[in-house]
Amino acid sequence: MARVLVVEDDVQLRENICEQLELNNHQVRSASNGVQAFELLPGFSPNLILCDIMMPQMDGITFIRAVKRHICYRSIPIIFLTAKVAQQDMIQGLEEGAVDYLFKPFLHKELLLKINNLTNLRTEFLLQQSAQSAVGNETEIQFVKSFTEQLERHLDDASLTAECMAQTMNMSLSALQRNLKKYLDRSFSEILRDYRLRRATAFLVRTDLSLQQIASRCGFSSLSYFSFCFKEVNGQSPLRYRQKHQLRANPD
Structure with a gap:
């Protein structure tokens, strides 16, 4: 099905x-x-x-x-x-x-x-x-799992950098960048932004938090930067996205 x-x-x-x-x-x-x-x-x-x-x-x-x-x-x-x-x-x-x-x-x-x-x-x-992952990619699984956990743990940290993440994961910056390229084929900044936008989208859909609260909780340095990033990916503002969803979920 x-x-x-x-x-x-x-x-x-x-x-x-x-x-x-x-x-x-x-x-x-x-x-x-x-x-x-x-x-x-x-x-x-x-x-x-x-x-x-x-x-x-x-x-x-x-x-x-x-x-x-x-x-x-x-x-x-x-x-x-x-x-x-x-x-x-x-x-x-x-x-x-x-x-x-x-x-x-x-x-x-x-x-x-x-x-x-x-x-x-x-x-x-x-x-x-x-x-294949279960058989031969245990290292990849553990790295991605640990990296994702750290992303969630530092979700509200607007100052998070690749250097800070490497230190948190007890590895060198070059090792972190090498693993991100090898396993996820993306840079740290791209992964971080997309992860925060996915979490922000979930907050928009599932909660009544204000846009400012969502921006802060998801690590965006300002509401304007959050709105800019969200619109760049989704083609519409966070407010418009939320309004459309609420209209769909609660028809007159």
Whole structure:
């Protein structure tokens, strides 16, 4: 069973797809455009997204760009649903990160097979990764676990540096940087910012803390810097993000 987000502006087609997926034991949410779909992501965390290209408010190409820009969602595979068959349109979608296409009209069996094949492939890949880690990467597991624990422990420390982190973990700065590059393939500052933004997003969604309190608790030196970083990643301000989520969770 997979969690599938269906993004399609044609009501009849959207409902038909959702019905077929639910009959095959998939958990489904739906939206009529990219704006609504993006608002559903925090509370649903889909394994796969089926997305039309031509939609009002936010089309499929704009939507996939927003998804791939977000650290929390960029790994979600997206299959485009489209009546457009021009090769240049296919190339554009693949360049933006789509993993496959379904051309309208399509058979339900084709849809289900593509979903099952893709989700099974991802499951096998994750299991293989887990098995390999358990067998041969104990050092990596321990390093990442320890590093993440220290990130959480120093979440509210706006002055945290790579040098301080290395000292906390009882290793040299060069060793820390080498391990971060080897195991996470990112710099300390990139990892720290993304971790703090993920925690801040959780606070926005799950608590009533003020923006200033969230910024302080997540180690941002000022509210303005927090807002700048959040908007750069999410495409909207923290306040706007929270308002949209609250409207979705508490409809009139």
